[in-house]
Amino acid sequence: MFMSEFDSVLLNIGLNAKNAARKLGYIGTAAKNEALTEMANALILHEEEILQANSRDIVAAEKKGIKKSLVNRLRLSSEGIHQISEALLDVVHLADPVGEGEFWTRPNGLRMQKMRVPLGVVAMIYEARPNVTVDAAALCLKSGNAVILRGGSEAIESNKVLARVIAKAAESKGMPVGTIQLVEETSHEWVHQIIKMNQYIDVVIPRGGEGLIKTVVQNATVPVIETGTGICHAYVEKEADIKKAIPIVINSKTQKPGVCNALETLLVDQCIAESFLPLMGEELEKHNVEIRGCAETCRILPYAVPATEEDWATEYLDLIISVRVVKNVDEAMDHIYQYSTKHSETIITENYSIAQRFQREVDAAAVYVNASTRFTDGGRFGFGAEIGISTQKLHARGPMGLKELTTVKYLIYGDGHIVP
Amino acid sequence: MFMSEFDSVLLNIGLNAKNAARKLGYIGTAAKNEALTEMANALILHEEEILQANSRDIVAAEKKGIKKSLVNRLRLSSEGIHQISEALLDVVHLADPVGEGEFWTRPNGLRMQKMRVPLGVVAMIYEARPNVTVDAAALCLKSGNAVILRGGSEAIESNKVLARVIAKAAESKGMPVGTIQLVEETSHEWVHQIIKMNQYIDVVIPRGGEGLIKTVVQNATVPVIETGTGICHAYVEKEADIKKAIPIVINSKTQKPGVCNALETLLVDQCIAESFLPLMGEELEKHNVEIRGCAETCRILPYAVPATEEDWATEYLDLIISVRVVKNVDEAMDHIYQYSTKHSETIITENYSIAQRFQREVDAAAVYVNASTRFTDGGRFGFGAEIGISTQKLHARGPMGLKELTTVKYLIYGDGHIVP
Incomplete structure (x- = not known):
């Protein structure tokens, strides 16, 4: 199935994510909120380190002659880091969809619960903005999902520090190892591998330009939620x-x-x-x-x-x-x-x-x-933070909040019930 | 994009389906129910013709030396046709999810409606049982979707007659041309084409053995709802x-x-x-x-x-x-x-x-x-008829009823609203 030298890295990331997801599914809201709060604090504590990493990205981008508007999207300031940290705290205040649901009883007495549960492992494939690293990780964690982040090469230094800081903070509050992982290699071949890791990933969400989204949609075997282009x-x-x-x-x-x-x-x-x-x-x-x-x-x-x-x-x-x-x-x-x-x-x-x-x-x-x-x-729709705007019809359409990062399972309570 | 001689047939089917879907989306429940009732009646009226076509399938299957249990799954009887017709009438009595939803008002006075709408065009790829032809068409029509049916080669003669009879009945009650279409060519290349027709098809639902489902999941670019295998x-x-x-x-x-x-x-x-x-x-x-x-x-x-x-x-x-x-x-x-x-x-x-x-x-x-x-x-869950049991997590999980054949759209009522 896998063939090149970098595969063991991806396999390892996949396994870690899957193991984390198995536990994250039933960690309570209070514990997840504590982790999110710690992540928000950790960003402020590591402001200096984040800004230094970010300036390495900026220097590299300017050397490469990248468009000024793009360089600006990359740039983080002290104020920007505080905003990202506050956005994280906003997620604490959002309602946790996991564990919600409806129930009913069948004529034979079988009691049925339809309960919201996390999707499992979410892979985010995105481009320049480093804030997506934190936003996506926060929304995935709050909804009980493990996340595999794969950001663009332009922001790689910033993303490495951001991901390390928030992953450590989450783990320090009891979240399983593998809850938040960044793929540090930014070559396109890796994207092509990630979007075929059906064994390890439940959904891929691409966020970025038309080219990225097309690549993911046309090559993924993992289910994709298409976001984006709006004419x-x-x-x-x-x-x-x-x-x-x-x-x-x-x-x-x-x-x-x-x-x-x-x-x-x-x-x-x-x-x-x-x-x-x-x-x-x-x-x-x-x-x-x-x-x-x-x-x-x-x-x-x-x-x-x-x-x-x-x-x-x-x-x-x-x-x-x-x-x-x-x-x-x-x-x-x-x-x-x-x-x-x-x-x-x-x-x-x-x-x-x-x-x-x-x-x-x-x-x-x-x-x-x-x-x-x-x-x-x-x-603006009143859903709180969003992980993207779906332009497809399956699973989610329009702004996707926490609920769209969940699925359901049926819990059925019997007493020796068999079908006639 | 398309290259072989049969492509014009598929393109035509795709276009017809898309045009039908555009109208089906807002045809009322009463009109859809009238069409379903007519379809149920038409099956009874054409019993003789259906049985003759079915016996051609049976003879061909026996000639090919197909397993007896499989031949039995193919076989239709007068009683079987009455059961299929009654299952169709059951769909009449199911609640129509289209047009349902929630609404709320934003602090700025913008009124938001989240309304269920059909997916659009559903392609069903399935195997032996001819009753799937009618069941799938009925559920798709009731939920406002156009359907492209592609059954297995073993049931092709039965499917041709069944699809023609119900499509005609639906059209006679005002459903648009293209609401129900059967792909009469059963070679595997055609499946590979269908599952890449993103321009024309909103979702593919494979139903059948592991081989069929794998082929569809691994090769489709159209979103797939995976049904099936249960260990x-x-x-x-x-x-x-x-x-x-x-x-x-x-x-x-x-x-x-x-x-x-x-x-x-x-x-x-x-x-x-x-x-x-x-x-x-x-x-x-x-x-x-x-x-x-x-x-x-x-x-x-x-x-x-x-x-x-x-x-x-x-x-x-x-x-x-x-x-x-x-x-x-x-x-x-x-x-x-x-x-x-x-x-x-x-x-x-x-x-x-x-x-x-x-x-x-x-x-x-x-x-x-x-x-x-x-x-x-x-x-048995209390959802009425099902179009399959989803083993994936996106969009639908477990038994899929009418609601799972819909998506949502947001209708927003403003009065000159602009974002600050």
Whole structure:
């Protein structure tokens, strides 16, 4: 099954994780919270060491000539470490889903319990941001899962220290060895091995760019929860209230353009295009957003760049928006059906029936009326922290919190019951 | 992406299914029930045609020299067709999970609905039994999913007629074209294509032998719900009530040995082995069950066949049982941890704390105390019909009913909301 020299390292990590998971499944919430609190404290205690490791990553990244925006995502400050530590304490206050459930009794007297239990071993494959190392470990621990972390090469020095510090803190409070482990080797071959370790890993969660997610989805034999890419649309319907439409489009597009719930395409009803687009265009210009428009958009806004077919299928993650004038809600929904990644879609309208139709017929994790797509987020939904936003339909859809890191088992209480 | 001549057929099936799913998602329960009723009637009306097709399958199977037990699984009778039709009417009476959900309001006034919606397109890959064609189609339709059916070659003539009859009946009651489709080509290459059609299929559910399930799990890029193999254990603990233990073991092993929730391995506490095994062995003998025992078992029961390492990892699906004497509950749970497929496990004991430990620490879809493993079944759990028993942890675990054929979407009602 395994063939190369590094396999024994991975096998060992897998075995440790599995052994840890076997015990973690029934460690009580109070003990897990104590470990999380210790982890939060340990980060503050080791601030200096973490910052030194982080500056080694920054120096290496700058030497490699990595984009400035990416280098900034890597960078940790004293304040940043305190924020990560506080996020950890927030997890302490979240409800523990493990051990919850329903029960019922069958006519033959068999008593059935359907109880939430941890998934077991979660592998997180992610990219630059070192805070994911701590966030993911905290959510996995709180939900009773062992975690195997595999972060990107750019953050490896930071991740090594962060993972060591929190793993030690967790163990010092009685969590089993193997609860939190980092794969220190960052070559791509290792990812390909990890995602095939069905014997040891119950689920793989990739978090990062499209390339990473595709690689994992197409090559994994371990079940995957796909997170991510969002080509989100806003449809400004002909009965839209312009005073709502313009702020919603601006907020969805510009409040944080580099994230998956940011807006990428604006669809405008032809009946209002002539009056709405000049106002919208002016506002987008003010926010330095480049407009790539269909022919009709370019006619109305001569400064728009003509959109190509590729534009409709692109997640810009940047201050660029594609704009298309559509005949009606049907054409808008057809466009969304064709190009949507089923993440977040919004309609701006005052028409009750069209709003209802849009929500009913658009297939996406989150379908909004008169609100910004930027709300698709575990915190903003009221779930507390999230481990990612699922764009698949199985197991979890939309923001994934602690509950999505669990499964169920049935406990059945008999008294000599046999089937007739 | 696609390369061979049969691809256009599959692409067409995929497109039809996707188009059907787009409409099926919001067809009301009453209309779906009307279609299901019509399907049930149509089966009765076409009894003659179905039986003729089935006898062609039987003749072909006998010519090929297929095992008699397999031929019997293929065979349909007039009574069998009536049973399939009645099972269809049972689905009418099940609650429709689509459109159910919870809602809450965020502090900013944003109203959130979490609503159950269909998965979309379900592909069923299954083997001999022709009734699966109708059962799967009915459950998928009731839960608003389009279904692509791919049955085994042995039942192809029966399946063709069954699928045509029910698809026509569904369409005659307004269900969209493409709601129910059968892939008429039964070569294995087609399965390999189907399980990679991510553009068209939301989930693949394989049902059948270990070989089929492995092929699908290891090669699919479409998300899979793994069903199936059950190496189920019964642990007769030292404080077991023998009057419960013997019937439970016999029922679990012999009531229907060819199914996934049948017992395969009996673990006996060493403290009672000497007294219990002769009684148990006698009962097993009476039921024509071959015993494959560990050294200690063979010492106590000289007629037992010595078990090999392979026996512990074998799902016999036959009147064979492997028997091992263990030191205590820890050794029993270690054995289960090593060999279990996480389907169904049972302990027979009167000791409260050991029963609790077993249920807490054994990782399986169903963990019983003093009851037969044969209860793991959608009907016996009280869920109505089932589309399979999931042995994986993601999305669904244990018997899968209608709810497991759905996902959720969030509908969010704003009034110009933007994120701060």
